[in-house]
Amino acid sequence: MPHHLIRKLEQFTKLSRDDRQALEAAAAKRRSFAEHSDIIREGDDPAYVNLILEGWACRYKQLDDGRRQILSFFVPGDLCDTHIYILREMDHSIAALTPVTLAEIPRSILERITNERTRVTKALWWDTLVSVAIQREWTVNLGQRTAIERLGHLFCELFLRLRGVGLTEGNSCMLPLTQVELADAMGLSNVHINRTLQELRRSGLVALKGKRLTIPDLDALQKISLFNPNYLHLEHDGRHLDADEPTSP
Amino acid sequence: MPHHLIRKLEQFTKLSRDDRQALEAAAAKRRSFAEHSDIIREGDDPAYVNLILEGWACRYKQLDDGRRQILSFFVPGDLCDTHIYILREMDHSIAALTPVTLAEIPRSILERITNERTRVTKALWWDTLVSVAIQREWTVNLGQRTAIERLGHLFCELFLRLRGVGLTEGNSCMLPLTQVELADAMGLSNVHINRTLQELRRSGLVALKGKRLTIPDLDALQKISLFNPNYLHLEHDGRHLDADEPTSP
C-alpha cells in the first residue's frame, strides 16, 4: 500500500522484493485525518514517523500574532522527517489539507530497516536530502523570486514531484489547494495570489480549475519561473538496475 | 581541534573520551580557503563532508539572471550536510565569507562512525535535524516577517548558535558580514538593510560596529523579532549525563 513511497524511492535505486515487503510491513499501522485537522502540533512529542498514503498535508508554523507560513506540502509517498523522534518536541505543526490517510511508522521498525537494509536506508537518505533541498529552494523562492515566478516555480515542483509518484495524468495533476493556502505558502496575500494566477492563466502558462492543474507547456513555465529541476536529484543510474539480482554488496 | 563541533554536540548528549577522539581523528584532513572563494560549486560532485573549523561560510544559490540568495550561514563547528555524498551533484554552492579552515571528512570515516558509535551518530542526527529546522525558520523569516523582525531574528539565531559553540563574549559576538551579504540572506536590498540596521541601532536593540555584534537585551530583541528558540532544540536531558560511565546501551 505504500506504493507511492516505493515508486518514489525507485527513482533513486531499484529495490528488491524483500525491500518492498519490508516497507509494506512498516506501513501497517494506518490512521485517517479529516480535512483541515492537525496531524501533529508544535510542542507535541513526535512518537512516530508519518508516511502520507493518501491526500495532501502541509507543514506550517504560526507566529504569535497569527501570521502563518506553510513550510512544505506533503503528497502521497512523502515521509514527515525520517528521524524526527530524536527531537523532544515538534517545532512546527502538520495539518491535513484534504482528508488524509497515513501510516504511523514506529521508531523501532525504522531502526530495524536502517540496520538491515542498506539499499532502503540509502534511498531514505536520498529522500531526506531531497526534502531538505526542496526546503532550500523555497527559501530562494521567497527571498528572490517575484510573485509570478514563485507560483510558477511551485507548480513546476509539485507537478514533477507528483509525476515521480505516478500521480499525474499527461500534463495535468490534482492541486487541492485554496488560494489562501497558496498565499500562506508563498508569503503573499491571497488577493495577490488571485491576480497572479489570473496572469498565469491569461498567458496560457497554466490552466487551473476545479482543483486540477494543467501545464500545457512545462518547459515554458520552467523558463519564466527560473526553475531548474536539479534540486530534485532525479538523475540516477541505480534506478535501472535490478535489485533482485545479487549484484550489490 | 574540532572542539566547536564537540561542544555543540554535547549540548545534546555527553560524549565519551572515545567518541571525542573519533571525531578528532575524523577531522584530520585540513584545508584552507581564502575570503570570498568558493568551497564547492553547484554542479560539483560532493566527495567529502566539510566541517568548518574556523571562519564563516555560507551556502548560496545564484539564479540565471544574477540574483543571489544566501541559504544559510556556517560558523565554526558546523557540518555541511552529513550525508551529502549520496547525491550525484551539488544543487547549491558554498563560499567562504572570511578566511576559512575546514576539515574534509571522507565518507568512509563517517560511515565507520555511524556503524560503531551510537551516541555520536545520534548527536549527528540531532545536528542535522536542527540544521533543517533552521532552514525552515528562514523560510518563515522570508515569508512572514518584516525587515526589522527578520534582521532581529537572524541576530538572535546567530548569537545563540555561536554561544552553543563557545564563541560569544558576554552579550556580544563576531559578525563578519557585510550589508550586501545580510541583504542576500534576508531577501532585502542592501539599502533597506542599511536603513533597518539604523532603526535597530536607534532603538538600542543592537550595537554593531567593526564586525562585532552586541545585543544589550536579548529578551527584548527576541520579543520584537517574534523569536522562539524552540527550533534550535537546546533543551535536552542527555547533556548532563556522564558518557564515560557505562550507563547507556
Next chain:
DNA sequence: CGCATTTTTGATCAAGTTCAATATCAGTGG
C-alpha cells in the same frame, strides 16, 4: 434552494526597491 467557503474586483496605501550620488573605512605603498 440556501448557506458557507472561496474567488474575484476595485481603490487606497505602505513596505521595500532602484538608481545615483556621497561619505567612510581599511588597507597599501610611498
Next chain:
DNA sequence: CCACTGATATTGAACTTGATCAAAAATGCG
C-alpha cells in the same frame, strides 16, 4: 604618517510590487 584606492556604508528621491480593506460574485455542497 599620509595619500591613494577599492570596498563598504549611507543618504535622498522617485518608483513598484504587493498589502490592505471592503464588497461583490461565484462555487460547492447538504
